[in-house]
Amino acid sequence: xxxxxxxxxxxxxxxxxxxxxxxxxxxxxxxxxxxxxxxxxxxxxxxxxxxxxxxxxxxxxxxxxxxxxxxxxxxxxxxxxxxxxxxxxxxxxxxxxxxxxxxxxxxxxxxxxxxxxxxxxxxxxxxxxxxxxxxxxxxxxxxxxxxxxxxxxxxxxxxxxxxxxxxxxxxxxxxxxxxxxxxxxxxxxxxxxxxxxxxxxxxxxxxxxxxxxxxxxxxxxxxxxxxxxxxxxxxxxxxxxxxxxxxxxxxxxxxxxxxxxxxxxxxxxxxxxxxxxxxxxxxxxxxxxxxxxxxxxxxxxxxxxxxxxxxxxx
Amino acid sequence: xxxxxxxxxxxxxxxxxxxxxxxxxxxxxxxxxxxxxxxxxxxxxxxxxxxxxxxxxxxxxxxxxxxxxxxxxxxxxxxxxxxxxxxxxxxxxxxxxxxxxxxxxxxxxxxxxxxxxxxxxxxxxxxxxxxxxxxxxxxxxxxxxxxxxxxxxxxxxxxxxxxxxxxxxxxxxxxxxxxxxxxxxxxxxxxxxxxxxxxxxxxxxxxxxxxxxxxxxxxxxxxxxxxxxxxxxxxxxxxxxxxxxxxxxxxxxxxxxxxxxxxxxxxxxxxxxxxxxxxxxxxxxxxxxxxxxxxxxxxxxxxxxxxxxxxxxxxxxxxxxxxxxxxxxxxxxxxxxxxxxxxxxxxxxxxxxxxxxxxxxxxxxxxxxxxxxxxxxxxxxxxxxxxxxxxxxxxxxxxxxxxxxxxxxxxxxxxxxxxxxxxxxxxx
Numbered sequence: 168x169x170x171x172x173x174x175x176x177x178x179x180x181x182x183x184x185x186x187x188x189x190x191x192x193x194x195x196x197x198x199x200x201x202x203x204x205x206x207x208x209x210x211x212x213x214x215x216x217x218x219x220x221x222x223x224x225x226x227x228x229x230x231x232x233x234x235x236x237x238x239x240x241x242x243x244x245x246x247x248x249x250x251x252x253x254x255x256x257x258x259x260x261x262x263x264x265x266x267x268x269x270x271x272x273x274x275x276x277x278x279x280x281x282x283x284x285x286x287x288x289x290x291x292x293x294x295x296x297x298x299x300x301x302x303x304x305x306x307x308x309x310x311x312x313x314x315x316x317x318x319x320x321x322x323x324x325x326x327x328x329x330x331x332x333x334x335x336x337x338x339x340x341x342x343x344x345x346x347x348x349x350x351x352x353x354x355x356x357x358x359x360x361x362x363x364x365x366x367x368x369x370x371x372x373x374x375x376x377x378x379x380x381x382x383x384x385x386x387x388x389x390x391x392x393x394x395x396x397x398x399x400x401x402x403x404x405x406x407x408x409x410x411x412x413x414x415x416x417x418x419x420x421x422x423x424x425x426x427x428x429x430x431x432x433x434x435x436x437x438x439x440x441x442x443x444x445x446x447x448x449x450x451x452x453x454x455x456x457x458x459x460x461x462x463x464x465x466x467x468x469x470x471x472x473x474x475x476x477x478x479x480x481x
Numbered sequence: 482x483x484x485x486x487x488x489x490x491x492x493x494x495x496x497x498x499x500x501x502x503x504x505x506x507x508x509x510x511x512x513x514x515x516x517x518x519x520x521x522x523x524x525x526x527x528x529x530x531x532x533x534x535x536x537x538x539x540x541x542x543x544x545x546x547x548x549x550x551x552x553x554x555x556x557x558x559x560x561x562x563x564x565x566x567x568x569x570x571x572x573x574x575x576x577x578x579x580x581x582x583x584x585x586x587x588x589x590x591x592x593x594x595x596x597x598x599x600x601x602x603x604x605x606x607x608x609x610x611x612x613x614x615x616x617x618x619x620x621x622x623x624x625x626x627x628x629x630x631x632x633x634x635x636x637x638x639x640x641x642x643x644x645x646x647x648x649x650x651x652x653x654x655x656x657x658x659x660x661x662x663x664x665x666x667x668x669x670x671x672x673x674x675x676x677x678x679x680x681x682x683x684x685x686x687x688x689x690x691x692x693x694x695x696x697x698x699x700x701x702x703x704x705x706x707x708x709x710x711x712x713x714x715x716x717x718x719x720x721x722x723x724x725x726x727x728x729x730x731x732x733x734x735x736x737x738x739x740x741x742x743x744x745x746x747x748x749x750x751x752x753x754x755x756x757x758x759x760x761x762x763x764x765x766x767x768x769x770x771x772x773x774x775x776x777x778x779x780x781x782x783x784x785x786x787x788x789x790x791x792x793x794x795x796x797x798x799x800x801x802x803x804x805x806x807x808x809x810x811x812x813x814x815x816x817x818x819x820x821x822x823x824x825x826x827x828x829x830x831x832x833x834x835x836x837x838x839x840x841x842x843x844x845x846x847x848x849x850x851x852x853x854x855x856x857x858x859x860x861x862x863x864x865x866x867x868x869x870x871x872x873x874x875x876x877x878x879x880x881x882x883x884x885x886x887x888x889x890x891x892x893x894x895x896x897x898x899x900x901x902x903x904x905x906x907x908x909x
Contacts, residue, residue, distance in 0.1 A: 235593055318747075337730060424735050426874065427733075430732060430881030447568045
């Protein structure tokens with residue numbers, strides 16, 4: 168309102184035609200300009216986020232296939248989900264992934280950040296080394312881990328050498344899931360470490376000094392000074408890692424193969440979306456219904472993490 | 482306010498414009514191929530550029546010379562994800578004019594109205610092909626034929642003679658039937674203390690067919706591979722799995738990973754194609770020295786036949802050129818010249834009687850070729866045209882559970898048939 172009334176006041180003054188003309192021009196341009204500035208963002212948001220989302224919601228209530236238009240089927244897709252064993256397997260694995268990966272990704276990068284936080288000679292090398300997996304291609308990382316964990320891979324050769332015998336990292340459904348979790352944690356450590364490093368830099372040094380004067384040791388200082396000071400960062404890490412863990416695809420897909428491990432028992436929800444909704448006979452409607460469930464669970468996860476954060480606030 | 486309305490219109494247009502690309506590309510063509518052969522068309526092959534670039538460049542050049550005014554743009558897609566690529570093109574309205582397909586790929590395209598009915602557009606060419614090959618691209622529940630038959634293959638079975646010998650088996654007498662295969666596999670596992678498996682793949686729908694199980698009812702409305710033969714096959718595979726005669730990673734093996742197991746000599750037998758021989762030669766010379774080639778295992782006397790076809794996009798803007806080109810690539814002369822470049826077999830009538838496929842010159846190469854051509858005459862395409870990727874996954878998962886002992890073979894196949902029937906109904 169302020170922007171639209173100001174030019175009008177100037178324009179109404181008599182005897183200043185050039186200014187008046189300019190004011191009219193500005194007034195005419197004003198409503199257009201913001202839209203034009205926002206247009207690229209709106210186009211991208213609309214085309215690549217809003218439209219696919221709305222389209223997914225609509226498709227979830229149809230029996231649309233890849234090449235055939237769908238009919239409205241109401242809640243039929245969601246009813247089918249309840250009786251689909253693969254959906255429950257996918258949900259179980261995705262939830263297990265969150266349970267297994269999130270605590271590790273909240274705590275281990277913090278410890279790593281504390282280790283590399285100190286300014287000692289050569290520490291930059293370690294910071295870079297810990298961050299390297301983050302920039303590595305997930306496909307390359309997946310292939311390397313497959314070579315390592317294969318029945319005839321490096322890890323099993325070592326285990327055989329020391330007399331433990333072969334372990335079916337990639338043929339046992341639970342070990343396979345654990346192996347995929349290990350890859351996710353290994354690859355994510357560096358990313359969350361950087362976030363923690365930024366947070367640790369903002370923890371007042373005086374607090375540590377005061378605690379040290381009061382006789383607190385390193386562990387006590389970590390628990391009573393560092394952790395409370397960076398709690399909101401830990402919540403952020405928990406939120407980010409739980410959302411990405413629930414939506415895990417690449418690690419399991421690469422280690423377990425597109426079939427989702429032995430008898431498909433390592434399939435995650437996003438893998439199920441991919442398997443169900445793609446290909447020439449893909450069931451786009453049903454896959455959209457699964458996607459909506461993934462979206463709903465993700466939102467709930469975020470809300471839970473934020474609620475936990477709020478509850479802990481003094 | 483008028484300006485803001487215009488701005489709003491611009492914003493809406495900007496939003497909607499990119500979405501217009503998401504629709505299927507209208508502008509349907511006709512099935513009338515009688516007009517002048519001219520115009521630009523696109524031809525898509527399935528992983529053929531790497532080895533046959535010169536052949537296709539020559540073929541396209543000859544076609545363009547024969548029909549001035551035509552221009553063929555050749556695109557080749559990698560083997561992996563080929564169905565997804567076609568699916569994306571079909572949904573986006575960018576499907577090429579002539580597309581290399583297999584019968585199971587052409588079925589959903591035909592149902593979506595994207596494959597041209599060649600019984601209408603190219604009926605005059607029908608007599609040039611083997612009747613079985615022409616019928617190979619017909620879709621149950623629909624009338625018409627939706628692709629020109631191209632090349633046929635049976636796919637040899639490779640085996641490692643050294644591993645056979647080590648297990649006390651005759652390397653010159655590989656198994657021919659499933660009974661012989663199971664006996665040899667159990668012996669191999671026993672002799673190697675479970676270190677060498679004979680097979681790296683769990684049974685597929687084609688295995689059930691070759692074992693003698695009935696795959697579908699005659700009307701094509703339901704699957705039947707849970708019959709006594711099917712259960713017997715899965716029970717025998719369970720024995721192999723328990724004895725480690727079936728590789729431990731078979732439950733989540735891909736063709737690529739199974740090939741690698743064979744390459745590293747951890748597995749004694751693996752199906753493949755003629756192109757694999759070159760791969761063995763380069764990557765595993767010690768394996769290549771001991772490589773044995775035999776026919777597919779079958780109890781029915783019929784091996785599985787893989788059929789390739791060329792589909793014409795029903796929405797092509799140059800129907801005469803697209804039909805003429807698809808026919809040109811698949812006619813007897815060009816199929817024969819392609820067959821002389823690689824171990825594939827023509828689907829044109831009479832071509833298999835050519836001396837090239839009937840006379841041996843004493844070399845292994847001609848022996849294999851003549852034997853394969855002979856077996857092709859009675860070969861069967863065991864992959865049901867309507868057996869989708871989702872059905873393959875359903876079967877695979879249930880078979881996996883049976884092999885792990887989590888359910889009986891009978892229960893596993895009953896569940897698989899139920900799941901496949903449900904998916905079949907949903908296909909409409």
